[in-house]
Amino acid sequence: MSAKEITVALVGNPNTGKSTLFNALTGLRQKVGNYPGVTVARKSGRCDCGDGLKVELVDLPGLYSLAAASPDEQVVTDVLLGSLEGSQQPDAIVVVLDATNLLRNLFLASQLAELNLPLALVLNQADIAHEQGLKIDTNLLSQRLGGVPVILTSAWKGEGIASVRRAIAEVLNKKTKMTRLTWPSQVESALNTIVQAIQTDTSIAPSNADAQRILFSSNAHTSDRLGWSQSQRISVIRQARDQVRAAGFNPLAAEPLIHYAHLRKVLEGVVSGGAGKQGNAAALDRVLLHRVMGPILFIGIMLGLFASVFWLAKFPMQWIQSGVDFLKAIIAPTLSSTPMLQSLVTDGIIAGVGAFLVFLPQILILFLFVGILEDSGYMARAAFIMDRLFSWCGLNGKSFVPLLSGYACAIPGLLSTRTIEDPKARLATAFAVPFMSCSARFPIYALMCAAFIGPLYGPGWESVVMVGMHCVGLIFAIPTAFVLTRFILKVKPQPFVLELPRYQMPKPRDVLWRMWQNAAEFISKAGTVIFAITIIIWALCYFPRDAQMAEKIKTAEPTLNTQELQARTQAAMIEQSWMGRFGKTIQPVFDPCGFDWKITVGVLASFPAREVIVSTLGVTYSIGKGAEADSQHLRLAMQDAKWTEGPRKSTPIFSLAAVLALMVFFALCSQCGPTIATLAQETGGWKWATISFFYMTILAWVMAVVVYQCVIRLT
Amino acid sequence: MTPLSQLLPGQFGKLVSLNPDRAVDQRLMALGLLPGMALKLVRRAPLGDPLAIEFGGQVVSLRLAEAESLIVDVAADCPVQRPKNNS
DSSP states (O other): OOTTSOEEEEEEOTTSSHHHHHHHHHTTOEEEEEOTTSOOEEEEEEEEOSTTOEEEEEEOOOOSOTTOOSHHHHHHHHHHHTOSTTOOOOSEEEEEEEGGGHHHHHHHHHHHHTTOOBEEEEEEOHHHHHHTTEEEOHHHHHHHTTSOOEEEOBTTTTBSHHHHHHHHHHHHHHOOBOOOOOOOHHHHHHHHHHHHHHHHHHSOOOOHHHHHHHHHOSSOHHHHHTTOOHHHHHHHHHHHHHHHHHTTOOHHHHHHHHHHHHHHHHHTTTEEEOTTOOOSHHHHHHHHTOTTHHHHHHHHHHHHHHHIIIIITHHHHHHHHHHHHHHHHHHHHHTTTSHHHHHIIIIIIIHHHHHHHTTHHHHHHHHHHHHHHHHHTHHHHHHHHHHHHHHTTTOOGGGHHHHHHHTTOHHHHHHGGGGOOOHHHHHHHHHHGGGSOOGGGHHHHHHHIIIIIHHHHOHHHHHHHHHHHHHHHHHHHHHHHHHIIIIIOOSOOOOOOEEOOOOOOOOHHHHHHHHHHHHHHHHHHHHHHHHHHHHHHHHHHHOSOOTTHHHHHHHHOTTOOHHHHHHHHHHHHHHTSHHHHHHHHHHHHHGGGTOOHHHHHHHHHTSSBGGGHHHHHHHHTTSOTTOOTTOHHHHHHHHHOBOOSSTTTTSBSSOHHHHHHHHHHHHHSOOBHHHHHHHHHHHTSHHHHHHHHHHHHHHHHHHHHHHHHHHHHHO | OEEGGGOOTTOEEEEEEOOTTSHHHHHHHHTTOOTTOEEEEEEEOTTSOSEEEEETTEEEEEOGGGGTTOEEEEOTTSOOSOOTTOO
């Protein structure tokens, strides 16, 4: 963004169709980034306003008030005041309002007028207002507000977009500002008191809008930003608030009271008709929020969502997997003269790209669903239905979709925590998502159950263990969220005040575009980290290399056939690689869980992606690569495996205790590079990702020790 | 004078007072829920909490615990008994 470029901010309440308007105005020529230091997405795009005038249009998060209770709202306020580092104050503001509820929407516009910037009002969803029989006199409204352009649009239908472009050009040209309300004299003098005190104390001249934030908001953000010290401001603010009280207002209620009283007068005679006409929400809510039908329909919709993420995504995931294998098979022979390069390209680079591409189908499908649920208005109802189940542990109704998605895969689950407005609940939900038993944990459960639980205790117990394993994560995630929100996170909790908007048909372009933006952000941010981790683990398993290994094994055991020789060579190679050596060194740590060095290597090699455990066990148990959970060879090899030294010598390694401990370990351990990378991306830094990694891994180890030690004493 | 949390579904009235010190009430005021405003308890969620209230042409959900500080003057012609075959 060049310094000279003209920027225009798009501001409005949630559910006004602001994003649809933004997409229509920019025609998808958009950039998505982050505001510095916060996890609030910065969406901007080029908007052509005619006569060669091109402006940078910034789509700010939806908000109801500049009082800035949440970080999202804080960002909007900071951007508009021009006080956010790395972003300039916009040259003009376009306020998007819901034409069917002008009074409430004008409250934000009226606060924005105090910023004294050129401004235009877009009354969107005019088609729905028209259906409801509402007539809006835009000329009268414009006249009463100082001549600012007032445009009726229906962004959904693409109506009125050209007028918005012209209005932007007009306000930039004429610098039309919206008439500010006249504050009661005591309030005016209270604001002056604050402005003058700041000027004296900091020698910065604050704007009137700054003074209003300090006088009316209970948070200290603005004072802190202006560098107005606590000792200096306390008595001044108290004095100013006393002046407001003298006028008969509670200082924390004065702003909405005065604005709304002013706006009622502004709207007199502007809106007519519409009496008795209800929107579609009431009728649909009677069914969708019904005491019995509501939850049933909710479960149905969520099962549909889960089944799609889980099953539908399987096919494209298989295609990606076969594509990766196909590519490997093509490239491998061309590099056979240089085995190191061959392995780097196939097992490192191609596998690394495949490692994050394979998540794309699930991300795309989940965001398709989330987009439809959000844009249709159902997501708010889902949160309404589920809130009671989550509120006691500090989460909220919107935590449900991320947690459910986590059962398919943590990555889309983490990305969908963006729908949660409350930063505290968002972080706690993101922290809980990786505990959900994702599909990558399934192979190890399946292998252990098929090889040990089933044969020893019958298929009944096999299913019990399977179901139990899928609950282990949840059992630990809920208390974790409780402790996190109650005792650890210092962020102020947000009240769960949620608008239940009118139902609406989602616009395919908006849904698909947001789906793609989420996927693209995942690839560019998390993708690079995932790729790097894959390469590092490849190197640890590959080096150092003994070129004569195959020869040595052949000399020692000349009776082996080619396939056996290859498997034995692979096993020997990994045993003497850095990873193998590290596994042997660190095995004592896992000894109390009953893991031998081969399992330890499997556990360590699984940190970038837990599903590799089965194929790693295949290598360490000399079955060869590509072992599957249903591989008969692997099961037999594991059933035969015995301790070769120590107090447990010649007892089976895979006792019931060790099998259960291993499964519990995999249920809880943070063994997924992509999850850690995504967690860092979504929480705005490595702090929470690091805490999550160590917390889950240590918890997994402790619980594996507890399970092993208890079970071994009971059996 | 009844706290909003004790209203029955379908009951309506006028907001008498709220507590501007609380973040919830500040948010509701921004949405236009000010003393004197007519409001209606539309329904409770299937699990009893949160509540859906209607005022100024919009439906907003808020938690039972958050609805305590809102004092409502229930209109005299309101149904007092919860209707049997209605949610």
